[in-house]
Amino acid sequence: MGQSASTSSIPSSLNRRDNSNPNPSRRMKNRSTDEISVVPIEDSRICSYQSSDEDGEDAAAAAVADLDLDAVDDCPDLISDLPDECLAHVFQFLGAGDRKRCSLVCRRWLQVDGQSRHRLSLDARSDILISIPSIFDRFDSISKLALKCDRRSVSIGDEALVLISLRCKNLARFKIRGCREIAEVGMAELARNCRNLKKLSCGSCSFGARGINAFLDHAAALEELSVKRLRGLTDGAAMEPIGPGAAASTLKTICLKELYNGQCFESLILGAKSLKTLKLFRCSGDWDRVLESISVDQVAGLREVHLERLQVSDCGLAAISSCLDLEILHLVKTPECTNAGLTSIAERCKLLRKLHIDGWKTNRIGDEGLAAIARRCPNLQELVLIGVNPTSHSIGLLTSNCRNLERLALCNSETIGDAEISCIATKCLALRKLCIKGCPVSDQGMEALAGGCPNLVKVKVKKCRGVTSEGAEWLRSNRGSLAVNLDIIAAMEPQEAGASDGEAQEIGGEQQYPSLIKQRTAAADVPSSSSSSSSRRCRSAFSKAKIGLLARRNFVASTIKRWSQSNSNPQ
Amino acid sequence: MASTSNSTSSKIITLRSSDGEVFEVEESVALESNLIRRMMEDDCANNIIPLPNVTAPIFYLVIEHCKKHAEMKDNKEKKKELRSQGEELLKSDPHTYSNLMEAVNYLDIKSLMDLTAQWLADFLKGKSPRLIRELLKIKNDFTPEEEAEILERNRWAFD
Structure with a gap:
């Protein structure tokens, strides 16, 4: 100390x-x-x-x-x-590059910078080892440390990590990226030496389940664990389960990204008695089973669940519904989830405040599920629907039942037109922020907004061909205090529109391949009980299909409505 | 202009700077300073509050900026304007800047602490160590070896 x-x-x-x-x-x-x-x-x-x-x-x-x-x-x-x-306060307003330059001004500035620097990000190549003592002599107050090594270099190993952990005993947050030479010895010492460590984030490391276990066995203050692309997780008989170790009572957040055999974190998830937030992104394999054991083991305190591009079905959602305190749910591109799953959530998770659904245009979640949410979740404050096609039926229910709805985003919905916007305008009294993107609304919808939603402070309209700048201007002039954000795309040539479609990048960083459109429909029919490997394939088919959809949407707006019935290319 | 609209109802606080000047300041403005707030809580409110570390011209500047800051709360334009004034002051009179920030620090006024720090930070941004030394007349007290060593160590930290 x-x-x-x-x-x-x-x-x-x-x-x-x-x-x-x-x-x-x-x-x-x-x-x-x-x-x-x-x-x-x-x-x-x-x-x-x-x-x-x-x-x-x-x-x-x-x-x-x-x-x-x-x-x-x-x-x-x-x-x-x-x-x-x-002077230290001034330095807090500077980025790392400027702080570096300031440290070279004079001795006093060097000293003030060193002592007031709480965050440090180091290039974790192996040859940093000899500089570690002098670096940490200068920066002796580090509480947030990041060690990053690029793919082509040899990273630091356990020796350096141990040395660093001895110099930074007050570390609260630690992040490692691409440090492939670090093994379980280093991770164990890190946890032993840095007793106050609250957050660990590791990406592209190779210490596997052993390293995580070695760390968790001593990490008695850990509150947040984030693991991305960890190598060395094996499956089958050789699978080494990851348990909560010393962090069982403190761990509040677990985030797993892009893992193979991430299921070996099951006992950690079940053993973390204070777990509030669980985030699973793009991890391969079947996750229903893990989620089902949550319901059996009663990880009752779970408040926030994010599931993205995951093989999880209605069974998994039914399992999550046993977390009666659930307030936040993100269901992003989970193609096997349907209305039935969402209904089971609605029926039991009455405290739900925030719901994000990216339906990936599979139309498996729609009116029915949203109507259940509307009936059962009166606390809903934030609703984000992407690629979901609700009609006025569920929109009407949502607007009249969810009296606290403050933030609403409707993106790429073919069914959100002026009538739906009018319904929102007249009934959503609490609404403060509204975002409409890629929906068939027109100036009429803007007109409706101008007369409704008394608490509205911000409206964002993107990629809605029917809305003209006049419409937006009219809304602005009629509602002086309202911030209106509109982009105009009407005048673009179709090909140009496709090529310059910023949203494609926004959503998946992907480019257009219109010819792949047929794959989407094929992928949508993959049975929900698909095995782990077929799910990987299905995933890639989906992402390609998504590309096609994004491109296609720009070609002929009017034919988009029929896309789910027929898969013929309008071009 | 909230500060002026309720000026009739607001209490006036009397303060004395280190060089003996007496200031009458609205309570709402004076309470921006946590130091004065603490002094008032300790029941010095009926007397003149002495500020032994702040001179009159600097205290005047502090009051002005307190008012400005209160006005700009929801006004992005004014915020920008106020933020850009720092460069002017730092170029023309770094001493005053330094004294102003020191006074703000002493008076413990959070909003102005951030503003004045932002000024110097903006001033330093993107400038080389040599240029900073030149502009602020700071003597380079490193030996060439020390400078080389710092450069070497800096190399490990990411920008």
Whole structure:
């Protein structure tokens, strides 16, 4: 704990001159008010400055003379009066590059920067080893550390990690990327030495289940664990389960991304007794089974669940519905989830506040599921629907039942037209923010908005061909306090529109391949009980299909409505 | 202009700077300072509150900026304007800047602490160590060896 004292306080034994100049404004004394003030006196009622300064003319000369005297001092800089704590505060407003440059200005700045730096990101190549003592001599107050190694270099190993952990005992957050040489010994020592570590995020490392277990066995303060692309997770008989270790009572958030055999985290998820948030992104294999054991083991405190591009079906959703305190659910591109699954959530998770669904245009979640949400989840504050096609039936129910709905986003819905917007405008009294993207709405919808939603502060309209700039302008002028954000795409040529479609990048970073459109329909019919490997294939088919859809949407807006019935290419 | 509209009802606080000037300031403005707030809570409110570390011209600047800051709360334009004033001050009179920030720090006014820090930060952004030294008349007290060593260490940190 030797370092804890130095984290917050900045030693006063530096070479600044706070005592050498007991009256720091001495130089100011002879100057006129006008010279000093950046702003003229405006309101004498507020501040009655009851003095007039003398001899403004000679002030400058006097100041210069003063300055010359000061030049005798060892550090005669113009802002040397600034206490270290102020300088440290200034540095907090600078990025790492600027801080680096500032550290080279003078000794005092180097010292202040070093002692006030809480975040550090290091290039974790193996040859940093010899520099570690001097680096951490200088930065002795680090609480957030990131070690990143690029793919082509040899990363630091356990020796360096142990050395670093000994120098940074107050570390609260630690992030490692691409450090392939680190193994379980290093991870165990890290947890042993950094007793206050609250967050660990590791990506593209190779220490596998053993490394995670070695770490968790000692990580008694850990609250958040994020694991991405961890190598060395095996399946089948060789699978080593990952358990909560010492973090069982503190761990609140688990985030798993792009893992093969991520199912070996099951006992960790079940064993984390304080778990509030579970995020699973793009992890291969069947996740229903893991989620089902959650319902058996009663991970009851779960408040937030994110599922993205995952093989999870209605069984998994039914399992999640046993978390009665669930407030936030994100279902993004989980093609096997249907209305039935969403209904089971609605029936039991009555505290649901935020719901995000990206239906991936599979039409498996729609009116029925949303109507159930509307009936059972009156606390809903935020609803985001992407590629979902609800009709006025469920929209009507949502708007009249969810009286707290403040934020609503409707993207790429073929069924959201002016009538639906009108319904929202008249019934969503609490709505503050509305986003409409790629929906067949027109200026009429904007008109409806102008007259409704009394609490609306922000409207965003993107890629809606029916809305003209006049419509947006009209809305602006009729609702002065409303921030209206509109982009116009109407005048674009179809091909251009496809090529320059920013949303394709926004959603998946993908480009257009219109010819792949037929694959989407094929993929949508993959049975929900598909095996792990077929799910991988299905996933890629889906992402390709998505590309096609995105491109196609721009070609002929009017034919989009029929896409789900026929898969013929309009071009 | 919230500060002016309720000026009739607001209490006036009297403060004395280190060089003996007396200021009458609206309570709402004075309470921006956590130091003054604490002093008032300790029941010095009926007397003149002494500010031994702040001179009159600097205190005047502090008050002005407190008012400006209150006005700009929801006004992006003014925010920008206020933020850009820092460069002017730092170029023309770094001493005053330094004294202003020190006073703000002493008076413990969070909003102005951030504003004045932002000024210097904006001023430093993108400038080389040499240029910073030149503009602020800071002496380079490193030996060439030390400078080389820092450069070498900096190499490991990501921008």
